Amino acid sequence: MDKIPILRMGNFLLVTIQVDLYDRLALNLEADLVQMVSKTNARGVLIDISAVSIVDSFMGRIIGNIASMSKIMDAETVVVGMQPAVAITLIELGLPLKGVHTALNVERGMDLLKSMIGTTEEEPEEEDDDYLTE
């Protein structure tokens, strides 16, 4: 598998990382994500890492890269679903994921994104839910 699927949900993109990110997969993900942000006018990127049980400095760097790339494309990045052991490892490795927002789960991550980009919570997807699907 050379691609991680990117799902569009309203103004946001959702990426679920379920496999180890080796070099090419990570580079593809970065490129695909930036393209999708551009194509869909997404304002936020949610990265779910609930299936990731082992984290290393490479993974930490990739997440940081994605957040920085999205940021200069005017989209915020929130990492959700981190396992407690992963949080422990990240801090012990000296990788506090600076510049990356985190939330406990997808729903809280969406709330955080909505509050960051200033969308009214009452009508989260109304403006382009139906017609701009790719």
Added chain:
Amino acid sequence: MDKIPILRMGNFLLVTIQVDLYDRLALNLEADLVQMVSKTNARGVLIDISAVSIVDSFMGRIIGNIASMSKIMDAETVVVGMQPAVAITLIELGLPLKGVHTALNVERGMDLLKSMIGTTEEEPEEEDDDYLTE
């Protein structure tokens, strides 16, 4: 990896299948999904198979099983993101995925679920978006 993550979004559960479903993984997914439906009172299950490029009768049967299990737990199942080649293969294999709803992408799948369970489209997540996160 022995588990496929199940993400909760409002009334719905979202599963992204990115890897080949071998026996144990499929059984775990079935069990986890039924448990999550019960735990979260989910009314719909979205299964994204946009990363699946090869499909066989086993996969078709698992998806059918999940739909049947969800159905008797009072949740509808929608399969989204099917690649054209997969659709061709399924029909040529004689597996028309009976009893399973399909939609082009996650957004349309959500719309379909909302219309099936009769949620008002204007307030899709309001009732339990903030407080009932697991």
